[in-house]
Amino acid sequence: MIRSLMLSVFLFAVSSMSMAGVSAFNMRKGVTDTSHQVYNLHMIIFLVCCLIAVVVFGFMFWALLKHRKSKGAKAANFHESTKIEILWTIAPILILVLMAIPATKVLISMEDNSEAQMTIMVTGSQWKWHYRYIEDDISFYSLLKTSDDEIDNKVEKQEHYLLDVDKPLVIPIHTKIKFLLTSDDVIHSWWVPDFSLKKDAVPGFINEIWTNVNDAGTYRGQCAELCGVAHGFMPIVVVALEQDEYKTWLADQLKQKAILIEKEKQSVGETLSLEQLMAIGEQVYVERCAACHQADGKGMSGIFPALAGSKIANVAGDYKTHIDIVLNGKSGTAMQAFKNQLSLVELAGVITYERNAFGNTTGDVIQAEVIQLILNPVQQDSQSSVQSTDQMPEQSKEGVKQ
Amino acid sequence: MNQHTSIKAATGWRRWVYTTNHKDIGTLYLWFSLIMFFTGGLMAMIIRAELFQPGLQLVEPNFFNQMTTVHGLIMVFGAVMPAFTGLANWMVPLMIGAPDMALPRMNNWSFWILPFAFLILLSSLFMPGGGPNFGWTFYAPLSTTYSNDNTAFFVFAIHIMGISSIMGAINVIVTITNMRAPGMTWMKLPMFVWTMLITAFLLIMVMPVLAGTVTMVLTDKYFGTSFFDASGGGDPVMFQHLFWFFGHPEVYIMILPAFGIISTIIPTFSRKKLFGYHSMVYATVSIAFLSFIVWAHHMFTTGMPLAGELFFMYSTMIISVPTGVKVFNWIATLWRGSITFEVPMLFALAFIVLFTIGGMSGLMLAITPADFQYHDTYFVVAHFHYVLVTGAVFSIMAATYYWIPKWTGNMFHEGLAKTHFWLSLVSVNILFFPMHFVGLAGMPRRIPDYALQFADFNALISIGGFAFGLSQILFVVVIVKCIRGGKKAKANVWEDAEGLEWEVPSPAPLHTFSTAPTIK
Numbered sequence: 001m002i003r004s005l006m007l008s009v010f011l012f013a014v015s016s017m018s019m020a021g022v023s024a025f026n027m028r029k030g031v032t033d034t035s036h037q038v039y040n041l042h043m044i045i046f047l048v049c050c051l052i053a054v055v056v057f058g059f060m061f062w063a064l065l066k067h068r069k070s071k072g073a074k075a076a077n078f079h080e081s082t083k084i085e086i087l088w089t090i091a092p093i094l095i096l097v098l099m100a101i102p103a104t105k106v107l108i109s110m111e112d113n114s115e116a117q118m119t120i121m122v123t124g125s126q127w128k129w130h131y132r133y134i135e136d137d138i139s140f141y142s143l144l145k146t147s148d149d150e151i152d153n154k155v156e157k158q159e160h161y162l163l164d165v166d167k168p169l170v171i172p173i174h175t176k177i178k179f180l181l182t183s184d185d186v187i188h189s190w191w192v193p194d195f196s197l198k199k200d201a202v203p204g205f206i207n208e209i210w211t212n213v214n215d216a217g218t219y220r221g222q223c224a225e226l227c228g229v230a231h232g233f234m235p236i237v238v239v240a241l242e243q244d245e246y247k248t249w250l251a252d253q254l255k256q257k258a259i260l261i262e263k264e265k266q267s268v269g270e271t272l273s274l275e276q277l278m279a280i281g282e283q284v285y286v287e288r289c290a291a292c293h294q295a296d297g298k299g300m301s302g303i304f305p306a307l308a309g310s311k312i313a314n315v316a317g318d319y320k321t322h323i324d325i326v327l328n329g330k331s332g333t334a335m336q337a338f339k340n341q342l343s344l345v346e347l348a349g350v351i352t353y354e355r356n357a358f359g360n361t362t363g364d365v366i367q368a369e370v371i372q373l374i375l376n377p378v379q380q381d382s383q384s385s386v387q388s389t390d391q392m393p394e395q396s397k398e399g400v401k402q
Numbered sequence: 403m404n405q406h407t408s409i410k411a412a413t414g415w416r417r418w419v420y421t422t423n424h425k426d427i428g429t430l431y432l433w434f435s436l437i438m439f440f441t442g443g444l445m446a447m448i449i450r451a452e453l454f455q456p457g458l459q460l461v462e463p464n465f466f467n468q469m470t471t472v473h474g475l476i477m478v479f480g481a482v483m484p485a486f487t488g489l490a491n492w493m494v495p496l497m498i499g500a501p502d503m504a505l506p507r508m509n510n511w512s513f514w515i516l517p518f519a520f521l522i523l524l525s526s527l528f529m530p531g532g533g534p535n536f537g538w539t540f541y542a543p544l545s546t547t548y549s550n551d552n553t554a555f556f557v558f559a560i561h562i563m564g565i566s567s568i569m570g571a572i573n574v575i576v577t578i579t580n581m582r583a584p585g586m587t588w589m590k591l592p593m594f595v596w597t598m599l600i601t602a603f604l605l606i607m608v609m610p611v612l613a614g615t616v617t618m619v620l621t622d623k624y625f626g627t628s629f630f631d632a633s634g635g636g637d638p639v640m641f642q643h644l645f646w647f648f649g650h651p652e653v654y655i656m657i658l659p660a661f662g663i664i665s666t667i668i669p670t671f672s673r674k675k676l677f678g679y680h681s682m683v684y685a686t687v688s689i690a691f692l693s694f695i696v697w698a699h700h701m702f703t704t705g706m707p708l709a710g711e712l713f714f715m716y717s718t719m720i721i722s723v724p725t726g727v728k729v730f731n732w733i734a735t736l737w738r739g740s741i742t743f744e745v746p747m748l749f750a751l752a753f754i755v756l757f758t759i760g761g762m763s764g765l766m767l768a769i770t771p772a773d774f775q776y777h778d779t780y781f782v783v784a785h786f787h788y789v790l791v792t793g794a795v796f797s798i799m800a801a802t803y804y805w806i807p808k809w810t811g812n813m814f815h816e817g818l819a820k821t822h823f824w825l826s827l828v829s830v831n832i833l834f835f836p837m838h839f840v841g842l843a844g845m846p847r848r849i850p851d852y853a854l855q856f857a858d859f860n861a862l863i864s865i866g867g868f869a870f871g872l873s874q875i876l877f878v879v880v881i882v883k884c885i886r887g888g889k890k891a892k893a894n895v896w897e898d899a900e901g902l903e904w905e906v907p908s909p910a911p912l913h914t915f916s917t918a919p920t921i922k
C-alpha cells in the first residue's frame with residue numbers, strides 16, 4: 001500500500017517536472033510573469049511537502065518494519081520529551097515562514113492593479129460571458145459553441161469540446177490589462193489557468209484583476225463557481241494577439257459595429273412574414289432559451305415555467321407582458337433581460353416563435369418595429385424634432401440595438 | 403435508577419423509540435449513520451457514473467447538481483457527524499465511568515428528530531422542481547433568488563439537524579464536566595473524551611450561526627428581505643463569510659474526534675503509552691481556537707483586500723503546526739513499540755498516512771496565490787476527500803472494529819475485515835488520488851461534463867469509486883455477522899488496551915458503572 005502510494009507521489013513529481021507547460025498531471029506554467037511565479041510557488045510547496053512526507057513516513061515505516069511484535073520487539077517506556085516536542089513545534093514554524101515569504105511577494109504583485117493600459121469589463125450571467133472594452137466602446141457576448149448533439153453523444157466530439165465559444169475575448173500581448181468583474185445574476189468565477197487568473201464575478205459588486213500576456217495564442221478556461229444548471233457549459237476563450245494584429249482586429253470590430261447599427265435601423269422598417277420570423281426565432285430559442293424553458297417549451301416544473309399553453313405566451317393579441325418579460329427580464333427569478341443581448345429582429349423572431357410554437361396558437365406576428373416602439377417610444381414619435389433627444393430614455397446604452 | 407428499570411421493560415420497537423439508555427441511543431446513531439453513508443454513497447455512484455465518460459449519458463445537469471448537493475449534505479450531517487455522536491454516546495460514559503449520559507431524555511430526542519430531518523431533505527428530491535441543487539455550501543443568490551420552490555424543505559431540514567447537533571453537544575459537555583468518576587481529573591481524561599468535549603464546544607458555537615444563515619436564506623427567498631441581495635442593499639459575499647464561519651470549524655468537528663480515535667488505537671497496538679498526551683490536548687485546543695480565525699481561506703477568490711488575504715493565509719498555515727504535532731506524536735508512539743496489525747490498527751495507520759496527504763494538500767491550498775489556481779477545481783475535491791474519507795470515515799471504521807467486540811460480545815470475522823480494509827485502501831486511492839491531477843490540469847468541480855483531456859483520469863476515478871462503494875458492502879457483512887455471533891470476546895478485547903471501557907464485560911451490559919469506579 002505504502003509503496004504504491006509513495007510511487008504515485010514520486011511519479012507525480014517526475015511527470016510534473018518533465019512535462020513543463022501544459023500537462024495532464026500538473027498545473028500549467030502559463031504565459032504571464034505572474035503565472036510563472038505562481039507555478040514556481042506551487043512546485044516549491046509541493047516539493048517541500050514531499051520532503052516532509054519522506055522524512056515523516058520514513059520514520060513511520062521504519063517503526064512499522066523494525067518495531068513489530070512478531071520480530072520480537074519489546075515496547076519501550078518513554079512517552080514524553082519536552083525537548084523533542086519543542087523541536088517539532090519550532091521546526092515547522094520555520095519552514096512555514098520560509099514558505100510565506102515568497103508567497104507574500106507574489107500575492108502583493110498580483111494585487112497591484114495600478115497603471116493598467118486598457119480596461120475590459122467582464123460580466124457573467126447564466127450561462128455566458130459578456131465583454132466590454134471600456135476605452136473603445138465595443139462589447140459582445142461570448143457563448144458556448146459546442147453543439148447539443150456533441151454533448152448528447154449523437155455526433156463525435158470536437159477537439160475543443162466544451163471549451164469553445166462563438167466569439168472569444170481578444171486582447172493584445174505585452175499590455176497591462178485590467179479586468180473589472182461583475183455578474184448579472186448569481187456568482188460566477190472567471191478563470192483562465194494560463195494567466196493564473198481566477199476571480200469571482202459577484203452581482204452588485206466589482207472585482208479587479210489584471211494580466212499582462214507574454215505569448216500570442218488561444219487560451220481556454222471555464223466558469224469556476226457553481227452557477228446553476230449550465231455551470232459546466234460556460235467556457236472562457238481568450239485570444240492574445242500581437243499588438244498590430246490587435247489594432248487591425250479592433251478597427252474591424254468598429255466597422256462591423258457601424259454596419260450592425262445600420263442594419264438595425266433598416267430592420268425597423270421591414271415587415272417579415274410569420275414563416276421568416278418563426279425561422280429566426282427558432283434558432284434564437286434553441287440557443288438562448290431552451291436551456292431553461294426546454295426545447296418543447298414545457299419548462300421544468302418548479303424551476304422554469306412552461307411557455308407551452310402559458311397565459312403570457314398563448315393569449316392572442318395580448319403580447320405586451322410577453323415582450324416586457326423578454327426585454328427586461330423578471331426580477332426575483334432567473335429570467336434575464338434580453339434587450340441588450342439580441343437584435344430587434346431576433347427579439348421579434350423569438351417572441352413570435354414562442355407565441356406560435358409548442359402548440360401555442362396565437363397567430364401573433366411581432367415585427368421589429370413593435371419592439372423598437374416599446375423600447376424607445378419617445379425617439380420613434382419625434383424623430384424629426386431636435387429637442388426630444390434630451391428626453392431620450394437611458395435605454396440607448398448598448399450598441400447593438402440602436 | 404428506577405427510570406431505567408421501567409425502560410428495560412420496553413421491548414420490540416418500543417425499546418428503541420422510548421430508550422434513554424446511552425448504549426441503545428449510540429447504537430441507533432451508528433445504524434443511522436451507516437444507512438446515510440450508503441444513501442450518500444449511492445449518490446456518489448450516480449455522480450461517478452455520469453462522469454465516467456465525457457458527454458451527458460445518464461442524468462440531466464439539474465439532477466446532477468442535486469446529487470452533488472445532497473451527497474455533500476448527507477455525508478457531512480447524516481454520516482460523519484451522527485457516527486461521532488453515536489461513538490460518543492456509547493463510549494464517553496464507559497470511558498469516564500459514568501452510568502449514562504447526563505441528560506438521557508434529551509439524548510433520545512436529539513436522535514429521534516434526525517431521521518425526520520433527512521426524510522424532509524430527501525423527500526424534496528421527489529417533488530416537482532427537485533431538491534436543493536446549489537451545492538452543499540448553498541451560496542446566495544443561487545440558493546435564494548435563483549433556487550427552486552422546494553428550498554424551504556432544505557432550510558427546515560438543516561434547522562432540525564442543527565437542533566439535534568446542539569442538543570447532542572450539550573449532553574456531551576454536561577456529561578464530561580459533571581459525571582467523571584472520582585479521581586478522573588482533566589489530565590487523566592482519555593484523548594477521545596477530550597476531542598469529543600472540544601468538538602461539542604465547536605458545535606455549540608457554530609451551529610447557531612448556520613441556523614441564522616439558513617434563516618436569512620429563507621427570508622430572502624420567501625419574505626422579500628435582501629440580506630444577500632445587492633439590489634436591496636445586501637451582500638452575497640456576506641453569505642459566504644457567515645457560511646464559512648460555520649463551515650471551517652465544521653471541518654474540525656468532523657476531524658477532531660477522529661484524532662481522538664487514532665490516539666486511542668495507536669497506543670493499544672503499539673503496546674506503549676500515547677506519546678505527548680499533554681501536547682496532544684494543547685494541540686487539540688489550539689486547533690479548535692485557530693479554526694475560528696481561518697474561515698476566509700475558502701473565499702480568496704471573492705475579492706478580499708490584500709491585508710485580508712495575507713491574514714487568512716498566515717493563520718491557515720499556522721494550523722499545520724498543531725496538526726503536525728499530532729502526527730509526530732503518533733509516530734513517536736509507534737517508535738520502539740511492540741507493534742501488531744489488527745484491523746483497527748490497519749485503519750489507524752492508513753489514517754495517519756492518508757490524512758497527512760490531505761493535510762499537505764491543505765497547506766498548499768493555504769498559499770493564496772496558488773489557491774487562485776487550485777480553488778474550485780478537483781484538487782480541492784481531492785483534498786477534502788482525503789481528509790474526510792480516508793480521514794474521518796477511516797477513523798470511524800477503525801473505531802467500529804476496535805469497539806464492536808465490546809458492543810456485541812463477539813469478535814468480528816478477521817479475514818473478511820482485513821479484505822474490507824485492503825479493498826478500501828486500494829480503491830479509495832484510485833478514487834481520490836487522480837483527482838489531484840485533473841484538478842491541477844484545470845478541471846473545475848461540480849460540472850456534469852468535462853473537456854476531453856480529462857477523460858482518462860475520470861474513467862479511472864469512476865472505477866475506483868465503484869470499487870470503493872462495493873467494498874463497503876463487506877463492512878456491513880462483517881458488522882451483521884459480528885452481531886449474530888462469532889468467537890466470544892473477553893472483557894479486555896485487545897490484551898494491552900487501557901481504559902475503563904475494558905473493565906466491563908463484553909458485551910457491555912445495558913447498565914454499567916451504576917456505582918462509580920475509583921481511578922488511582
Ligand SMILES: [Cu+2]
Nearest residue numbers: 188189223227
Ligand atoms: Cu458561471
